[in-house]
Amino acid sequence: RDGTTFPHSLIVGEIGDNGRRLFTAFMSDMTEQVAAEQRLADMQSELIHVARFSAMGTMASTLAHELNQPITAVVTYLGTVRAMLDEAKTGDLPMIVEAMAAAEADAMRAGSIVSNLRDFVARGDVEKSVNSLNELISAAATLASIDARERGISLEVLPMPSDAHVLVDKIQIQQVLVNLIRNACEAMEQSAERRLTISCTMQNADSVRITVADTGPGINGNLASDLFGAFVTSKSTGMGLGLSICRTIIEANGGRIWHEPRQGGGAQFQFTLSRIRLEVADAG
The missing domain is CATH 1.20.58 (Methane Monooxygenase Hydroxylase; Chain G, domain 1)
Known part of the structure; x- marks a missing residue:
């Protein structure tokens, strides 16, 4: 009544009455729902940010x-x-x-x-930009390789297409990679062979698939079906939020993430991202 705008939903229906067309409209005030969704988004952003601090805290001594x-x-x-x-x-x-x-x-x-490290733990809004997938993966691998070396693990980033670019929040995708690499390192702690590989393949013209594979014991069958759910973990001291956060991040960046057993033993986590094809100017 005072001219204030507010979020709302409007549903319009049509009925017939003795040959006449009548319309009914139902308007609902969505203010509380929108506010609740914003609070949920803020909490999710805070959880993702805290998870980055947690990752750095865990690796503090090696850093x-x-x-x-x-x-x-x-x-x-x-x-x-x-x-x-x-x-x-x-x-x-x-x-x-x-x-x-x-x-x-x-x-x-x-x-x-x-x-x-400063970039990795910085707080900020989701900021998508075009990034070289090669540089993005190399930066994350360099950060996580500190922990791998301390554990005697061979970490290899396989050659990938130099022209692969993705539209993502760079820090969030690096967070996913660091988390997957750390999980793989922990899984291989008791393994005779400790080898971790990161690879990238073109899924199709518009999508790339990144794979993080290890030579650990693999994922217990009881956990595999709900691996990305909150509070699902095989660690005695873990909260089971790491992979759930990874899924949230990947889906927010337009991709999907899943797990498959690695051929020959171990586990491999794969996720997709949308590929951006850059226009290359003609020379001269």
Whole structure:
């Protein structure tokens, strides 16, 4: 009555009355429903964000070790340079330049690790953009490989089409990959063969399929049917939300995710994403 707009649904029906056409309209105020849906979306976004922090917390010790290596190298190189400068020998100049270059490279490596971590845990709205699938998978694999190396696991990213691009939220898809890789690493803890592979194939002209495969014991048949449900887990200390969050993310980005037994033993998780074909300008 006061001119305020509000979300609503309108249903119009038609009836006949002695040859006349009559219409009935039912309008429902959707304010509460829309507000509830927004609260649910906010909670889902918060859960996804908290899950990224949880992943980093779990890998905290290995991340600290990974950062310590280049920082220690920088300190060592700079100490060597200082000692050479104290001696002030002209012939040492090439060695000084080499040591400074090595220190710079290790400092850049440490900075790259910190930058990747900052991006990974950053809060933000879902922001879809066109991304190179090759670069996206490589970045996630680099982040997760820290944990794999600590566990003695061979992680291999198989060659993939260089022209594959997808329209996705980059950080969310990296979150899915990191979660799948960590799950695979944990599954192979007692395995004699510890090999993890990430591959990508063109499902069709408009879709790509990413596969994360391990050589672990595979998925228990009792869990396989409801693997992506909330609170379903084979871990004694897990909450069973990781794969449920993965499914939510993949579906929000226009794909689907599923599990299959790996031929030869182990498990493989696969998900699809919509492919974007970029227009390539003619040379000249």
